[in-house]
Every structure is written in structure tokens, then in C-alpha cells.
Amino acid sequence: MSRIGVFVCHCGTNIAGTVDVEAVADAARQMPNVAYAGTNKYMCSAQGQDYIVDIIKEHNLDRVVIASCSPRMHERLFRKVLAEKTDLNPYLLEVANIREQCSWVHKDKQIGTPKAINLVAMAVAKADCDTQLFTHEIPVTKRALIIGGGIAGIQAALDIADAGFPVTIVERKTTIGGKMPMLDKTFPTLDCSACISTPKMSECEAHPLIEIKTLSEVEKVEGYIGNFDVTIREKAKYIDYDKCTGCGMCETKCPQKKIPSEFNQGMSTRTAVYKPFPQAVPSKPTIDADHCRMLTEGKCGVCAKVCPTGAIDYQDVDRVTTERYGAIVLATGYELIDWTRLYGEYGGGRYADVISGLQFERLVNASGPTEGHILRPSDGTEPKTMVIVKCVGSRDPHKGVPYCSRACCMYGAKHAHQFMDKVPGGKCFVFYMDVRTPGKNYDEFYMNTLHEGARYIRGRISKITRRSDGKLVCLGEDTLSGNVVEVDADMVVLETAMVPPEGAKKLAQTVNTQLGPEGFFTEAHPKLRPVETNTGGLYLAGTAQGPKDIPDTVAQAGAAAAKVIGLLCKQSIESNPMVAHVDDSKCSGCGACVDICPYSAVTLVEKTLRENSRKVTRTVAQVNEGLCQGCGACTVACRPGASDLLGFNDEGIMREVEAYATR
Amino acid sequence: MRYANFPGCSASTTGKAYTESFSYVARHAGIEIDEVPDWNCCGASAGRLQSDDLGDALPARSLANAEAAFGDEPVLALCAGCYSNLRRALVHARESEDRRRQIEALIGQPYEAKADVVCGIDPFLEPEVAQTVKARVTQPLNGLKVACYYGCALVRPRALTTFDDEEDPQSMEAVVKLTGAEPVEWGSKTECCGASHHVSNPTAMKPLVERILADAIDAGAEAIATACPLCNMNLDMREAEINKARAARGEAPLDIPVYFFAQLLASAMGASDAEAGITRNFVPGSSLLAEAKTREVVVELTPEQKKAARIAAAKKQAAARKAAQAAAAAAPAQGKEEAHE
Amino acid sequence: MPRDNEQTGEFTPKILAFCCNWCTYAGADLAGLNRMNYPADVKVLRVPCSGRVNPQYVLKALQSGCDGVLVCGCHPGDCHYSTGNYYAKRRMMIFKRMVEFAGLSPERFQIRWISGSEAGKFRDTVVEVSEQIRALGPMENDAPSRAAIDAVAGTVASPEADEELFAAAKEAI
Structure with missing residues (x-):
């Protein structure tokens, strides 16, 4: 016969407000095997914990039932109390959830009290059958895997490697860096984006503890926290990186020169053997198998002929490796919504001078296709009037996504500032729904842009048409004055929504974690565990978890790294004994x-x-x-x-x- | 393909030219047409304003008749207004089983909402039909620049009409291309033509029509194609009036004929102006089409074809060079041999 | 067994909901966090996964005094243990047919998928099922089937039933 103690928590008035806790304790005393029942104002407080410990000793209890909040909240805490302060095995404990699933969902004690008694009775019955359970020590593999090599992945990798643990970055593109090196300047300080991101990329490449696998994807993940067996497919690069010196001879001689450059957002071209941009890491080229004439038609071979080290290998194949890691960080980033498919009213991509925000970044960038001169893609002239449309796809459940993409208000203001700065006398109209600038020095930046003369018009553009003189006629509404507005623009910049990258769903299944309804990875707790997932040993960094700007991304990457370091510092972790x-x-x-x-x-x-x-x-x-x-x-x-x-x-x-x- | 045609009130009145030209094309393109038995008004002007029940019941009755006679044969509505109203009843019945039963009770006959409702453009989006039409085009409208005008009811709201993008439709362009004409890209293809204010408030309506005509001309179009009797009438009939006002203001006239897209198809397939209903147009439309048919065809080579041509030329040149070299090599050798001897 | 509300004389059903720890239980907690209100007729029993729910538990509940049973788990494809809810689905679908064959009203045993973020759906489900069971009245109303349930309880662990179950479950993944 067991001796069960029932401890009913008031939780201030959270429980006691709609459950008569004394009545619950009274009823518990009548239940079979219950040797003691009592109440306390806050069972989780130090004083409440002491009370439990004292009573267990005093009444020689061998099972504990705590009627309080959800076991998802404090079960661990109470187990720890038993383990550290009593002789009881911590698994001889049951929690009856009389807060989340009782006092908070019922309005009065008439209903709450009997239900709480029922829940306690269930927990008492189960507690009687509980047995002692013992955890095992599981060794921790002291290596971390970062999936995604954007600024989030880079930051997490550097932080973990600096703490002394080996890191592998898996990146599916040909270079790490992600979107940040594409940007011109970063708000609100207007420091050069490439100047602050590319040194971090080279730091990764030079770091003795960081291994970079580009053109690679995670295929399979087996195992559990501390011991993930990860299968990585490294796609054929057709270049032997051991021999390649990165001299660039192949790039200059490649005859396939008309391939749209992804890095320049299709506004310039690249060759089939290429490095997306000069500071790419690894600083060696790759052959694009879809466009290489040798690989598609079997003739050409120019790059092999000119390569001074004989590094070109047309017979190269994918390499699949399986390695063990202790922790995984998901830093898979975002993509921009394909507005051309969704917004026919903006020309559906047929007007060359209606461009996305990222294309604008390349236009104003000194290393971009126009060497930093803002010129219209259609005819190469300087636009005098520019229209910026915010929330294209964001906060538009009808066509795009319901959420706010968070960074667009700020980079929209930055684009307006850059345009007015580079085009003297240029007129800039910004169509917006709201201006959201929470962040250090953010609103000051926006106000500055206003003072510089950017015309903010509250309302959306309903239609863009192209007149025969090349002007883009933007028809919209100024919802503050109620008037229809028509602007003859030379160029239109659409600040488009951030969406989860292609393949996020598949990756979620591979690593066995969940996605939210919008397709971003779900954190374990929105406030208290923002970089963890519900899967042990799996952490989130950057926009993989939801839209955010660079400062937030870097901060979150650091937080994820801290969690990983915390895990890898341990010699071993305790196994879950509930098996x-x-x-x-x-x-x-x-x-x-x-x-x-x-x-x-x-x-x-x-x-x-x-x-x-x-x-x-x-x-x-x-x-x-x-x-x-x-x-x-x-x-x-x-x-x-x-x-x-x-x-x-x-x-x-x-x-x-x-x-x-x-x- | 076989369709159950819902003529609606415009078929023999404002849209007579549409009916005539469409029938001509259908006859020659293998589209078979039945008529919905005992059809009634689609309720466009006042039905839905009266009540939602009337708005659904009126079109549903005709659809139920079509279903009873022809099963799940698609119902064809040439008029965009009819199309919109028939689709509304169909979508409501398909969305909710409760609503479908209510509609059945209202019309007093079974209605399963099985048959689809399509507009005049839809049949030509079927690949076989498009192929047949293309094969039957004997008098192509070579390079005629056409602005395709959809108006409102064909493509909006998206919940009712599914056949194309509501902001940037492209399907009429694809159909018009079959005739050899060249559709132009322009911005006003879904702007309102103001037809609802045709009678009640012409002052509000005229600037809308004027803008559409002006935009089409600005985009380089020589003709406008429509797929709605009301749009067609509004643009076609008001043009003269607008030009008169423009002349008074000292502005150049907006001179552009307005056709149903089916008229362009019929004419290119060899129909006479009378057969294609072109004689009914307010803005004379015969001479432009006749002139287009005499234009020289400029064949644009695709980049691949251009490349192939270049390669063929280079090969030919190389072969000639080789032959010349061989001949040159053979000649002196022969000479030497002779000399040696 | 106090089956009727003492004040109103109204029938208060006893419904047991088996909820998986990762989705539905979290959804129920979230309903609490959002202070949603729902009838107290349903009590939640926490299990790690809907795949942990043995049909015998359901029988036990129906045999010993419950008026209805709910089995809830993650949405298909979202199982924390990747496949548990697929097994649960096939297992419970077959078992449901058996329970209905025994003469029980279908509403008495239901399977629902509710995610950790669907607090509203949890509340709506509880409200809906509670109303359905209230309308049906106590288990005694399905009186002839009580004996049948006992009979089913005797056969559910039979090798034949398991064989079919296992084949179906294997096919499901």
C-alpha cells in the first residue's frame, strides 16, 4: 500500500479564484492510498517547495501528487525538488493540471471544484502505479551542425567554434553569406553591408574549427540530442578544390556568358563556371551543370584546357557522407515572395522598371550591375521620380501572407533615402499601410527620411500601367485624405514579403520538428524558449524562425550558439527514462x-x-x-x-x- | 466539345454580332452548341439587388434546366454579365450543401451543380479547338495590333471567375493570336467602362470610355477586342460622341474600331463581314481588317532558328573553304609531279 | 454516481479525452492561457502520443461509466514521433467500426486532430462533443450495446484483430 501526498496549489487566485482548493484537499483525503493532503499559496515558490519536502519526511510519503498548473510548466521543477531534497525517486510524481485545464477555463467554483477533484483522483490513481525510474548518461558528441550559411549560420558557427567546438556549415548555394552581402547599406547606420559581412565569411573559411560544405543539403537525420547521425549530400562541383587555386582563368574564358546572375538578381549575367561574387567563400568557382556546354552537350571543355592546375573534373559526382553531431542549428533563412506570380496589377513582372527591393539593393550597390548608379533597367536612364510600394505580399492574406515582414518599413525608408541622396532633385513617393519602426535609432532614421523630402502616402497602389512614353502610371489612394492619387513614375520598387525558403517543409520532416502555419520553424516557447525547438538538441537562428532584420538575426544566432555551447560543454546528458x-x-x-x-x-x-x-x-x-x-x-x-x-x-x-x- | 448555350437577353439584341460571329467560328471549329431549354433572365440588372435568394434562384433555374437536359455538359454564357451571375449561383451551390438544398427548394427542381459555367473565351483555350481554329485561319490578320479588353465581370471577383488572373488576364490575347494578329500589352484591360451608368449617368461614364480608348491607342493598338456585349456596345457606340467632344476641345480624335474577339476569329477564318456581324459595328471595322489581310508577313525567327541558320551558313562556308583548299593542294602537287617526270 | 446536476436535474455527461502531450494537450493548455470557456464535461488524460492509446483504454472507459471518449493527436504529418498518429488513426478507425458494430452511437467515440496552436479548435471540439453526448443522454440509453461492448472487450486483443490492424498500419506508412 502506497502513501500518497496530495499538494493543492492556490496559485494566488489563479486557481483559488475558481476552485475551492480546501475542498479539493478535503476530498483528496478520502481517496484511496492518500496519506496526506494540503494546500499552499504558491507550490512552486521556495517556501512551497520546502513545505512539500517537510511533509514528505514528516508523513513518510512514497508518492506525490501536485495539483497545480500544467505539467508542461513545472513538472520538471517538482521532479528536481524530489531528486535534490528528498529520498524519493523523482518519477514517483504526478501533476494534476487544475489551472490551464480547469480554473482558467471555468467561471465559478461550482464547476471548477468538482472537476479539480476528478483530475486529482485520476492523478492519485496513476501515482499509485508509478515506479522508480532511473536516467542513464548519454555521451555528447562535441560537434555542431549549422544548416544554412547566411549571416545567422555564420554568426552561430563563429560563436560555437570560438568556444572550442568543431562546426560544420551546410549551405545549399555555392557560397556562404546568404542575402546580406547582396545588400548595399544596412539601416539605420548606413554602414556598407558587404564590408561587415564578407570579413565574417572569410573568418569562417579561415577558422580551424569550421568546415564549410557548399552546394550541400541534409538528406537524413537519425539519432537524438547529443548524437545526431546526419547524412549530407555534397553535390558535384566539377572542380577539385584541392587543386583549384581560385585564379579565375576558367571564368574569364568560359564561352557561356549569358546566364542571368542570381547574385545581381538577374540584372547582369555570369558564366557557367563561376563564383557568384568576388568575395564568395569558398573563394573557388563551381560549374553550373545546367548551363555548362560540356556537361549538357558534351562539347566545349575550354575551362579544362585553360586551368593551370588541372582542377576541372567533368566526371565529378555527388558525395554523400554521414557524420555524428551533438547539436543542430537551423539557419535556413528566407526567400522573397514571387510577386510576379501574384500581382498582375503591378505588371506581373513584364515591366522592366518595376523591380523588387533586393534588385534595388543591387542597383545602388557599387559592386552591382550599374556600379552604384541608379539607372532604369529598361533604358539605362536615371529615374527622376521613384515610387516605393511597401507590404507587397505582406499583411495581404488575400494574395500574399497574413504576417508583417518586419524589415521592410526600415529598408523602404532606406531606399527612399538612398534614391534622394543619389538622384539630386529626385522625387520619391512611398505608399504604405503603416510605418512600423520599433528598434534602436529606427524611428529617428524614418523621420530623417521624411525631412529629406520623401512623400509618404498612406494607401496601396491598386494598379501600375506603362504608358508609351515609358512612364509607369501608379494609381492609388491616399486613405488619409480620401483622394485618388496618380503618380507618373520612372521606376517602382516593391518591398516584398519574406517567406520561408523552398524545402523548409521537407527539412522539418527530415530533422523531425514542426513548422508554424506560415511555414517558418516553430520555437519551443514564443517568449521563454525562442531559439529552441520541441526536439532536443535542435535550435533556431535567424529568419528560419520568422521574419526579422539583421540585428535581431545576429542576436538570435548568438543565443542559439550559447544554447549549443551549453549542451556541448557537458560530458554527458541524462537520458529520458520514460521509455x-x-x-x-x-x-x-x-x-x-x-x-x-x-x-x-x-x-x-x-x-x-x-x-x-x-x-x-x-x-x-x-x-x-x-x-x-x-x-x-x-x-x-x-x-x-x-x-x-x-x-x-x-x-x-x-x-x-x-x-x-x-x- | 459540346456546350449548353445560355443566350441571355443580349444574344439577339446588343450582342447580336457576338452571337453571329461566335456561331460562325463554332460551326467551323468543331464546337457543338445546344440551347438551354426554357431559359430565363440571369437576374443581372436587378435580381441580386432585390434579394440574395432571387439572385441565386434566377440563374440556378436555367442551370437546372441545362443539367436536366444535358447532364454535366458545360454551360456557355457569351455575355459577361450572364457569365458572372450563372457562376455566382454555381459557386454558392458548390460551396455549401445547405445553400444548394435551399436553392433547390426555391426553384422547385433538382440542381446538383455538376455542370461548369464557362465564358466565350473558354472553349478556345482547349488545345484541340485552338488547333482547329489555327488550321482554319485562311485570311490571317497579319500583325494587326489588338488591345484585348476584358472589363470587369469576366475576371472579377476572383471567388466567382476562375479562368484567368483578375488583374492581368492573358487568355483573350492567346485566342486573338490565333488569327495572326498581335495583341499589345496595355494597362486598362480590366478597367471599368462605366456601362452601368450608360443610361443613368453618362457624364460619369464618358471619361472612363475615353480613357480606355486613349490607353489602347497609346499602347499602339489599331483595334480593340472585347468579350462582353455591354462593354462592346459602350466602347463602340460612344466613340463618335467622345470624338465630337474632343473636336470641340481641339483634341485629336480617338479613332479605333471595336470588335468582339469572335469577329476577328470569324473574319480570319474567311467569314464575310455580314457573317461576322462586322456590318453591325458603329465604328466601321471592315477596311482595317481587309487592309491587315494584305499586309506582308514578317516571320520572326526564334533564337534557336537563328542559331541553326548561322551554324548552317558557317558549315557551308567551311565546306567551301575546305574544297577550295583541297583543290589548291591538288593542283600544285600535280604540277610538281609533272615537273618531276 | 451523480449523473444529474443537483440544481437543474440536467444530465451531465462524463467524457474522457486522451490527448497527446505535444499537440492537443498543448492546445488545451493554450485554451486555458487564452481564458477560453468550455464545459467541464470533458476531462483530459495526458498520453505521450495518440499512438500510445490502446483501444482497451477506450473500452475500459465506456465499460466503467464514461458516456463518451475522445482520442486527440497531432495533425497527420505533424506527429512529434513522426508516425504515431498514423498508427493511431488506422487503429482507431478500425476500432471505431467495431464499437459502432456493437451498437454504440458513433458520437460516443470520436477521433480528432488538434495542434498545439489550435486552442480555439480544442474549445470548439469540447463544446461540440459535449453537446452531442448531452443530446444522446447517458450510456444507459445505448443499453443493449453495453453487453456488446463487454463482448468486444473480450475480442479486441485477439490475434485476428491484431493481424488486420497490423497489416493496415503497415500499409499506412
Whole structure:
């Protein structure tokens, strides 16, 4: 017979307001096996914890039921109290959720109190069946994997590597750096974006503890926190990087010169063997297999002829490797919404002078296709009137996405400032829904742009048409005055929405974590665990988690790195003891559990068992406690009922059901 | 393809030319047309304003009749107003089973909402039909610059009309291209023509028509194509009036004929002006088409074709060079041999 | 067993909801966080995964006094354990047919997918199921089927049933 103690928390008035906690304690005292029941104002406070510890000792309790907030909130805390301050095994504890699922959803004690009593009765019944559980030590592989080599991935990699742990960056493009090196200047300080991002890229390349795998993707992830076995496919680059010196001879001689440059957003061309931009890292070229004549038609071979080191290898193949990592950081970044597909009213991409914000960044950039002169893509003339349209795709559930992309108000103001700065006498009209500038020195920057003469008009552009004289006629509404506005613009810049990158869904399935409805990775808690995921050992950095600007991205990357370092510093971590367990005497060795296990944690083994005082050798199922995540799928599949889940055992759940049904 | 045609009130009145030209094209392009039995008003002008029930029941009754007679054969509505109203009833019935049952109760007959409702452009988006039309174009409108005008009801609201982008439709362009004409890109293809104020407030309507005509001319168009009897009438009939006002203001006239897209198809397929209903146009439209048919065809080579031509020329040149070299080499050798002897 | 509300004499059903820890239980917590209001007829039993729910638990609940049972998990494709809810779905669909074959009203045993962010859906589900069971009245109204349920309880662990279940589950993934 067990001696259960029931501790009912007031949680101030959070619980006590709609649940008569004393009545719950009174009722608990009548429940079977309950040796003590009492209440406390805040059970989670130091004073509440001491109260639990004292009563356990005083009444010689061997099971504990705490009726308080959700177990997702404080179960860990109370387990820690038992482990550190009492002799009780921390798994001899049940939490009855009488706050989130009772006091907060019911309006008065008439309803709340009986429900709380029911919930306590269920927990008491289950507690009686709880057994002692013991954790195991799992070794931690002291290496981290960063998926995505943009500024978030770079920052996290540098922080982790500087702490002394090896890091691998997996980047699917040909260079790390992401979008930041494409930008001209960064708000609000207007410092040169490439000047602050490319040194970080080279720092990564030079760092002895950082390995960079470009043109690579993660194919498979197995294992668990501390020990992820990750399969990475490194696509063929057709260039032997051990031999290549990055001299660039191949690039200058490649006859395929008309390929739109991704780095310049299609506003200039590149060759088939190429480095996207001079400061790319690794600073060696790759052959674009889709456009190389040698690889598509089997003739050309110019680059092989001119290469002084013989580094060109047309027979190169993809390399697939599997390595073990202790932690993974997802820094997969964002893409810009394809406005041409969605906004026919803006010309659907047919007007050359209606460009995206990122294209504008390349236009004003000194290393861009126009060497920093703002010129119209259509005829190369300088635009005198520019229209900026904000929220293209953002906050537009009808056509785009419902959320705000956060950075556009600021870079929209920056674009207006840059235009007026570079085009003397230029007129700039900014069409906006709201101006959102929360951030250090952000609003000051916006006000400055206003003072410089940018005309902010509250309303959206409903239509852009192109007149025969080349002017873009922008028709919109000024919702503050209620008038229809028509602007004859020379160029239009659309500040488009940030959306999750292609393949995010597949990656989420590969690494076994969740995406939110908008397609960004979901954090474990929106406020308190913003860089963790619900999967242990998997962390988030930058826009993989949601739209944000560079300062926030870098801050979050640092936070993710701190979490990773915290994990990798440990020699070992404690395993989850709530895993499946097979009763050898009942197991028939059918293997149903082997097939159903999503983690390949169950295997069939030959075991010598003692049956009826005889030794027999039989095939039985065995659970690898390191791999088992405790889902319990195997327990239901088990026909003889040999498999059970520790912490949620069959008897406990049955008793819990019964306690509610018969009460 | 077979369609159940819903003529609506405009088929034999304002849209007579549309009916005539469409029938001509259909006859020659293998489009078979049935007529919806016992059809009634689609409710365009007042039905929906009266009540939502009337707005759904009026078109649904005709659709139910079509379904009873022809099953899931698509219902064809040439008039954009009819198209919009029939689609509204269809979409409402498909959206909600409850609404479908209510509609059935209102019209007192079964209506499964199985048959689709399509507009006049839709049949030509079928690849087979487009191919047939292309093959039957005997008098191509070589390079005639056409501004395709959709107006409002064909493409909006998006929830009702599904056949093309509501802001930047392209399907009429594809159909007009079959005739050898060249559609122009322009900005006013979905702007309002003001037809609703045709009678009640012509002062509000005229600047709208004027803008559309001016935009089309500015974009380099020689003709406007429409797919709605009301738009067509409004643009075509008001042009003279607008030009008179422009003349009074000392402005140049906006001189551009307005056709139904089916008229262009019919004419290119060899229909006489009378067969294509072109004689009914307010702005005379015969001479422009006749002139276009006499234009010289400029064949634009694709980049691949150009490349192939270049390569062929280079090969020919190389072969000639080789032959000349061989001949040159052979001649002195022969001479030497002779000398040696 | 106090089945009727003492003041109003109204029938108060007993409904048990098996909720997976990662999605539906989190959704229920979020409903609390948002102070959503819903009837107290449904009590939540936390399990790690909907794949942990053994049909015998459901039988036990229906046999020993519950008027309805809900099994809730993550949306298909979102399972924290990647495949648990697929197994649960096939398992519970077959089991549901059995329960209905035994003569129980279909509303008495339902399967729903509610994510951790769908607090509103959790509330709506509780309200809906509670109303349905209230309309049906106590389990005693399905009186003849009580015996059938007991019979089902005797067969559910049979090798034949498991064989079919296992084949179906294997096919599901």
C-alpha cells in the first residue's frame, strides 16, 4: 500500500479564484492510498517547495501528487525538488493540471471544484502505479551542425567554434553569406553591408574549427540530442578544390556568358563556371551543370584546357557522407515572395522598371550591375521620380501572407533615402499601410527620411500601367485624405514579403520538428524558449524562425550558439527514462514492435532466460534506451502485452480511466 | 466539345454580332452548341439587388434546366454579365450543401451543380479547338495590333471567375493570336467602362470610355477586342460622341474600331463581314481588317532558328573553304609531279 | 454516481479525452492561457502520443461509466514521433467500426486532430462533443450495446484483430 501526498496549489487566485482548493484537499483525503493532503499559496515558490519536502519526511510519503498548473510548466521543477531534497525517486510524481485545464477555463467554483477533484483522483490513481525510474548518461558528441550559411549560420558557427567546438556549415548555394552581402547599406547606420559581412565569411573559411560544405543539403537525420547521425549530400562541383587555386582563368574564358546572375538578381549575367561574387567563400568557382556546354552537350571543355592546375573534373559526382553531431542549428533563412506570380496589377513582372527591393539593393550597390548608379533597367536612364510600394505580399492574406515582414518599413525608408541622396532633385513617393519602426535609432532614421523630402502616402497602389512614353502610371489612394492619387513614375520598387525558403517543409520532416502555419520553424516557447525547438538538441537562428532584420538575426544566432555551447560543454546528458520496456517472460519475439518503431530503437535479440527454473534461449525484443523517445507506439502493437511504457504504464492509465469513470 | 448555350437577353439584341460571329467560328471549329431549354433572365440588372435568394434562384433555374437536359455538359454564357451571375449561383451551390438544398427548394427542381459555367473565351483555350481554329485561319490578320479588353465581370471577383488572373488576364490575347494578329500589352484591360451608368449617368461614364480608348491607342493598338456585349456596345457606340467632344476641345480624335474577339476569329477564318456581324459595328471595322489581310508577313525567327541558320551558313562556308583548299593542294602537287617526270 | 446536476436535474455527461502531450494537450493548455470557456464535461488524460492509446483504454472507459471518449493527436504529418498518429488513426478507425458494430452511437467515440496552436479548435471540439453526448443522454440509453461492448472487450486483443490492424498500419506508412 502506497502513501500518497496530495499538494493543492492556490496559485494566488489563479486557481483559488475558481476552485475551492480546501475542498479539493478535503476530498483528496478520502481517496484511496492518500496519506496526506494540503494546500499552499504558491507550490512552486521556495517556501512551497520546502513545505512539500517537510511533509514528505514528516508523513513518510512514497508518492506525490501536485495539483497545480500544467505539467508542461513545472513538472520538471517538482521532479528536481524530489531528486535534490528528498529520498524519493523523482518519477514517483504526478501533476494534476487544475489551472490551464480547469480554473482558467471555468467561471465559478461550482464547476471548477468538482472537476479539480476528478483530475486529482485520476492523478492519485496513476501515482499509485508509478515506479522508480532511473536516467542513464548519454555521451555528447562535441560537434555542431549549422544548416544554412547566411549571416545567422555564420554568426552561430563563429560563436560555437570560438568556444572550442568543431562546426560544420551546410549551405545549399555555392557560397556562404546568404542575402546580406547582396545588400548595399544596412539601416539605420548606413554602414556598407558587404564590408561587415564578407570579413565574417572569410573568418569562417579561415577558422580551424569550421568546415564549410557548399552546394550541400541534409538528406537524413537519425539519432537524438547529443548524437545526431546526419547524412549530407555534397553535390558535384566539377572542380577539385584541392587543386583549384581560385585564379579565375576558367571564368574569364568560359564561352557561356549569358546566364542571368542570381547574385545581381538577374540584372547582369555570369558564366557557367563561376563564383557568384568576388568575395564568395569558398573563394573557388563551381560549374553550373545546367548551363555548362560540356556537361549538357558534351562539347566545349575550354575551362579544362585553360586551368593551370588541372582542377576541372567533368566526371565529378555527388558525395554523400554521414557524420555524428551533438547539436543542430537551423539557419535556413528566407526567400522573397514571387510577386510576379501574384500581382498582375503591378505588371506581373513584364515591366522592366518595376523591380523588387533586393534588385534595388543591387542597383545602388557599387559592386552591382550599374556600379552604384541608379539607372532604369529598361533604358539605362536615371529615374527622376521613384515610387516605393511597401507590404507587397505582406499583411495581404488575400494574395500574399497574413504576417508583417518586419524589415521592410526600415529598408523602404532606406531606399527612399538612398534614391534622394543619389538622384539630386529626385522625387520619391512611398505608399504604405503603416510605418512600423520599433528598434534602436529606427524611428529617428524614418523621420530623417521624411525631412529629406520623401512623400509618404498612406494607401496601396491598386494598379501600375506603362504608358508609351515609358512612364509607369501608379494609381492609388491616399486613405488619409480620401483622394485618388496618380503618380507618373520612372521606376517602382516593391518591398516584398519574406517567406520561408523552398524545402523548409521537407527539412522539418527530415530533422523531425514542426513548422508554424506560415511555414517558418516553430520555437519551443514564443517568449521563454525562442531559439529552441520541441526536439532536443535542435535550435533556431535567424529568419528560419520568422521574419526579422539583421540585428535581431545576429542576436538570435548568438543565443542559439550559447544554447549549443551549453549542451556541448557537458560530458554527458541524462537520458529520458520514460521509455518502452519489454517483459522478456511475456515476449513472443514476433517483432511487431520492431516494425512499428519510428526510431529503430527495438531489435530482436537471442536471450537466455530462466523459465520454470530451466534455462531457455529465446528470441525477444530489446529496446535501446538511448534511441527510444517514449512514444509508446510499440506498446499498443504488442500482442502478448509484453511491451509497456515506463512513466505511462498500462496499469496506471487503466487505473486513471477507472478513477474518472467510476467517480 | 459540346456546350449548353445560355443566350441571355443580349444574344439577339446588343450582342447580336457576338452571337453571329461566335456561331460562325463554332460551326467551323468543331464546337457543338445546344440551347438551354426554357431559359430565363440571369437576374443581372436587378435580381441580386432585390434579394440574395432571387439572385441565386434566377440563374440556378436555367442551370437546372441545362443539367436536366444535358447532364454535366458545360454551360456557355457569351455575355459577361450572364457569365458572372450563372457562376455566382454555381459557386454558392458548390460551396455549401445547405445553400444548394435551399436553392433547390426555391426553384422547385433538382440542381446538383455538376455542370461548369464557362465564358466565350473558354472553349478556345482547349488545345484541340485552338488547333482547329489555327488550321482554319485562311485570311490571317497579319500583325494587326489588338488591345484585348476584358472589363470587369469576366475576371472579377476572383471567388466567382476562375479562368484567368483578375488583374492581368492573358487568355483573350492567346485566342486573338490565333488569327495572326498581335495583341499589345496595355494597362486598362480590366478597367471599368462605366456601362452601368450608360443610361443613368453618362457624364460619369464618358471619361472612363475615353480613357480606355486613349490607353489602347497609346499602347499602339489599331483595334480593340472585347468579350462582353455591354462593354462592346459602350466602347463602340460612344466613340463618335467622345470624338465630337474632343473636336470641340481641339483634341485629336480617338479613332479605333471595336470588335468582339469572335469577329476577328470569324473574319480570319474567311467569314464575310455580314457573317461576322462586322456590318453591325458603329465604328466601321471592315477596311482595317481587309487592309491587315494584305499586309506582308514578317516571320520572326526564334533564337534557336537563328542559331541553326548561322551554324548552317558557317558549315557551308567551311565546306567551301575546305574544297577550295583541297583543290589548291591538288593542283600544285600535280604540277610538281609533272615537273618531276 | 451523480449523473444529474443537483440544481437543474440536467444530465451531465462524463467524457474522457486522451490527448497527446505535444499537440492537443498543448492546445488545451493554450485554451486555458487564452481564458477560453468550455464545459467541464470533458476531462483530459495526458498520453505521450495518440499512438500510445490502446483501444482497451477506450473500452475500459465506456465499460466503467464514461458516456463518451475522445482520442486527440497531432495533425497527420505533424506527429512529434513522426508516425504515431498514423498508427493511431488506422487503429482507431478500425476500432471505431467495431464499437459502432456493437451498437454504440458513433458520437460516443470520436477521433480528432488538434495542434498545439489550435486552442480555439480544442474549445470548439469540447463544446461540440459535449453537446452531442448531452443530446444522446447517458450510456444507459445505448443499453443493449453495453453487453456488446463487454463482448468486444473480450475480442479486441485477439490475434485476428491484431493481424488486420497490423497489416493496415503497415500499409499506412
